[in-house]
Amino acid sequence: MEMDRDALNAFLDRDFAEVAHMFRVETAQDNALTLRLLPSPAHLRPGGTVSGPTLFALADVAIYLTILSMIGPKALTVTTNAGMDFMRKPAAGVDLLCETRLLKLGRVLAVGDALIFAEGDARPVARASMTYSIPPEG
Amino acid sequence: MEMDRDALNAFLDRDFAEVAHMFRVETAQDNALTLRLLPSPAHLRPGGTVSGPTLFALADVAIYLTILSMIGPKALTVTTNAGMDFMRKPAAGVDLLCETRLLKLGRVLAVGDALIFAEGDARPVARASMTYSIPPEG
Amino acid sequence: MEMDRDALNAFLDRDFAEVAHMFRVETAQDNALTLRLLPSPAHLRPGGTVSGPTLFALADVAIYLTILSMIGPKALTVTTNAGMDFMRKPAAGVDLLCETRLLKLGRVLAVGDALIFAEGDARPVARASMTYSIPPEG
Amino acid sequence: MEMDRDALNAFLDRDFAEVAHMFRVETAQDNALTLRLLPSPAHLRPGGTVSGPTLFALADVAIYLTILSMIGPKALTVTTNAGMDFMRKPAAGVDLLCETRLLKLGRVLAVGDALIFAEGDARPVARASMTYSIPPEG
Numbered sequence: 001m002e003m004d005r006d007a008l009n010a011f012l013d014r015d016f017a018e019v020a021h022m023f024r025v026e027t028a029q030d031n032a033l034t035l036r037l038l039p040s041p042a043h044l045r046p047g048g049t050v051s052g053p054t055l056f057a058l059a060d061v062a063i064y065l066t067i068l069s070m071i072g073p074k075a076l077t078v079t080t081n082a083g084m085d086f087m088r089k090p091a092a093g094v095d096l097l098c099e100t101r102l103l104k105l106g107r108v109l110a111v112g113d114a115l116i117f118a119e120g121d122a123r124p125v126a127r128a129s130m131t132y133s134i135p136p137e138g
Numbered sequence: 139m140e141m142d143r144d145a146l147n148a149f150l151d152r153d154f155a156e157v158a159h160m161f162r163v164e165t166a167q168d169n170a171l172t173l174r175l176l177p178s179p180a181h182l183r184p185g186g187t188v189s190g191p192t193l194f195a196l197a198d199v200a201i202y203l204t205i206l207s208m209i210g211p212k213a214l215t216v217t218t219n220a221g222m223d224f225m226r227k228p229a230a231g232v233d234l235l236c237e238t239r240l241l242k243l244g245r246v247l248a249v250g251d252a253l254i255f256a257e258g259d260a261r262p263v264a265r266a267s268m269t270y271s272i273p274p275e276g
Numbered sequence: 277m278e279m280d281r282d283a284l285n286a287f288l289d290r291d292f293a294e295v296a297h298m299f300r301v302e303t304a305q306d307n308a309l310t311l312r313l314l315p316s317p318a319h320l321r322p323g324g325t326v327s328g329p330t331l332f333a334l335a336d337v338a339i340y341l342t343i344l345s346m347i348g349p350k351a352l353t354v355t356t357n358a359g360m361d362f363m364r365k366p367a368a369g370v371d372l373l374c375e376t377r378l379l380k381l382g383r384v385l386a387v388g389d390a391l392i393f394a395e396g397d398a399r400p401v402a403r404a405s406m407t408y409s410i411p412p413e414g
Numbered sequence: 415m416e417m418d419r420d421a422l423n424a425f426l427d428r429d430f431a432e433v434a435h436m437f438r439v440e441t442a443q444d445n446a447l448t449l450r451l452l453p454s455p456a457h458l459r460p461g462g463t464v465s466g467p468t469l470f471a472l473a474d475v476a477i478y479l480t481i482l483s484m485i486g487p488k489a490l491t492v493t494t495n496a497g498m499d500f501m502r503k504p505a506a507g508v509d510l511l512c513e514t515r516l517l518k519l520g521r522v523l524a525v526g527d528a529l530i531f532a533e534g535d536a537r538p539v540a541r542a543s544m545t546y547s548i549p550p551e552g
Contacts, residue, residue: 052198052217057191079190080523081495081545082222083359085387085405087380089216103391103400104363108522109494109547111361113389113403115379124379127389127405129361131495131545133523218385219357219407221497223525223543225518241529241538242501246384247356247409249499251527251541253517262517265527265543267499269357269407271385328493329471336466354503355466360496 001030002072008033008065011073016061022054023061028069031102035062036095049089050096055116056084059128062098063112067132070105074134077110081131090125094118108134139168140210146171146203149211154199160192161199166207169240173200174233187227188234193254194222197266200236201250205270208243212272215248219269228263232256246272277306278348284309284341287349292337298330299337304345307378311338312371325365326372331392332360335404338374339388343408346381350410353386357407366401370394384410415444416486422447422479425487430475436468437475442483445516449476450509463503464510469530470498473542476512477526481546484519488548491524495545504539508532522548 003011005028012020026034037050037058060079067077090096097117104111113129141149143166150158164172175188175196198217205215228234235255242249251267279287281304288296302310313326313334336355343353366372373393380387389405417425419442426434440448451464451472474493481491504510511531518525527543 051195052220053191053195056194056220057189060190078227079224081224081361082190082194082220083405083497084220085357085379085407086217086219087382087387103361103403106363111363111403127379127387129359129403129405131361219499221359221543223495223517223545225520225525241499241541244501249501249541265517265525267497267541267543269499327471328474328496329467332470332496333465333467355500357500358466358470358496358498362493362495365492 001028001069003069004028005033008069011068012065015073019057019061023058025065026097031066031070033062033066033069033100035065035098035100037098039095049092052086055086055096055126056082056128058096058098058116059084059114059126060130062100062114063128063130064132066100066102066112067105067110070102071134076135077132079130080133083129085127087127088123088125090118091121094120096125108136110134139166139207141207142166143171146207149206150203153211157195157199161196163203164235169204169208171200171204171207171238173203173236173238175236177233187230190224193224193234193264194220194266196234196236196254197222197252197264198268200238200252201266201268202270204238204240204250205243205248208240209272214273215270217268218271221267223265225265226261226263228256229259232258234263246274248272277304277345279345280304281309284345287344288341291349295333295337299334301341302373307342307346309338309342309345309376311341311374311376313374315371325368328362331362331372331402332358332404334372334374334392335360335390335402336406338376338390339404339406340408342376342378342388343381343386346378347410352411353408355406356409359405361403362401363403364399364401366394367397370396372401384412386410415442415483417483418442419447422483425482426479429487433471433475437472439479440511445480445484447476447480447483447514449479449512449514451512453509463506466500469500469540470496470542472510472512472530473498473528473540474544476514476528477542477544478546480514480516480526481519481524484516485548490549491546493544494547497543499541501541502537502539504532505535508534510539522550524548
């Protein structure tokens with residue numbers, strides 16, 4: 001593991017300043033982590049549920065940070081494919097947690113998946129799988 | 139066609155006030171429309187490219203409005219599945235246009251796909267396909 | 277749980293005779309099962325690896341049977357969406373195992389995902405997620 | 415264009431002998447082609463409809479051949495991601511046609527999508543999008 005929880009949060013603050021206020025790494029281990037979506041009025045839809053693009057951002061940042069935790073801070077890694085299933089409306093006023101797994105870490109492609117939960121509820125709100133292209137060494 | 143371009147833009151302004159400033163329907167015809175992402179500093183990443191969640195939102199709103207153009211304003215219609223391929227980095231400072239096709243409009247499920255282009259460039263920036271669940275008549 | 281391992285294998289033999297010789301349920305528990313792809317020259321590609329359509333069939337049948345294990349034999353349930361990542365070439369001459377999870381079992385839609393492994397290797401060969409439409413009670 | 419319709423069919427016969435009897439390229443042009451699924455009892459489900467894995471194989475072979483039509487016969491190109499929506503049950507006894515578009519042809523990744531139709535019906539049976547990894551020059 002190249003970056004632990006504190007290193008990942010420091011990377012968010014430094015290199016992703018525009019979204020760092022939204023996310024916080026809770027736990028990180030080999031090939032897996034949990035990312036918390038910090039509550040904010042900006043990503044709520046009427047009725048208090050979290051918007052689809054915010055769920056997408058949560059999964060994308062979470063799987064991306066899982067890759068970086070294993071290979072170090074390569075900010076040029078880019079998402080090439082994303083698939084999501086939106087399964088339940090998250091309850092209003094409850095934090096969302098995204099739990100990731102890194103499934104493949106190749107030389108040019110990495111693949112991970114994630115489940116998003118409302119804190120305290122074991123039924124997943126959404127499922128995501130994402131592929132990232134890793135740039136060649138400079 | 140239940141809602142034309144002006145009716146769709148009025149629906150955005152009234153029922154999606156929180157994102158209406160981001161999007162504008164350019165053209166709408168049977169089972170297809172073009173949605174413009176209005177430029178804003180908020181959805182840019184460093185280097186001036188548009189973020190993944192913003193591309194997701196653009197495709198999601200565009201296909202959703204394509205369904206509503208055919209069935210009228212049923213605001214409860216929800217995204218259940220999304221797939222996206224991110225293929226090129228959009229040029230900075232150029233508007234993005236999302237061109238949709240409605241592929242299935244069933245009683246409970248609707249499916250559409252979309253290509254996103256940087257204005258003036260024929261090579262697609264991203265591809266999206268989305269499924270929506272249509273609520274039963276009340 | 278409506279159908280256990282033996283009931284699922286009997287259902288395969290009776291209602292899916294054309295593919296029953298390909299698959300065997302190894303274990304089944306609430307919302308999860310393991311399906312083995314039985315070796316056969318017919319689904320090999322040159323070099324001895326299993327073809328993409330065979331991996332697709334393995335995941336599709338496995339998640340479908342996971343749904344049936346919970347709701348009973350409703351043969352009209354149909355796949356509406358599938359997403360797969362093909363991550364490693366499976367070794368020749370080794371059985372493939374598909375491990376499923378049921379993520380949502382709603383009134384009209386069910387969602388599950390799966391990982392496919394070559395027996396004895398912890399690195400997944402492929403990942404799949406699938407949605408099924410459940411017909412209304414007759 | 416590196417390979418026209420006849421060159422693609424000859425490639426199928428020579429390098430994909432195990433599936434060549436299933437498929438025939440009807441037309442091929444820059445970045446697009448139409449592939450016909452030849453009728454066969456082997457890929458029918460009870461009731462006469464075509465099975466999901468056969469639809470998957472049809473889309474996969476069609477998009478793969480579209481890439482080869484542009485870059486020549488590189489048999490090592492492999493599918494890394496697939497997404498499909500199954501939208502209508504195809505009528506029994508009617509040939510299926512798959513119409514492809516190549517959306518990106520990069521140095522290491524190619525992306526295409528496809529619609530599958532029952533011959534003579536303008537409503538698509540299925541939609542597919544696929545990514546392929548192109549091996550580096552040897």
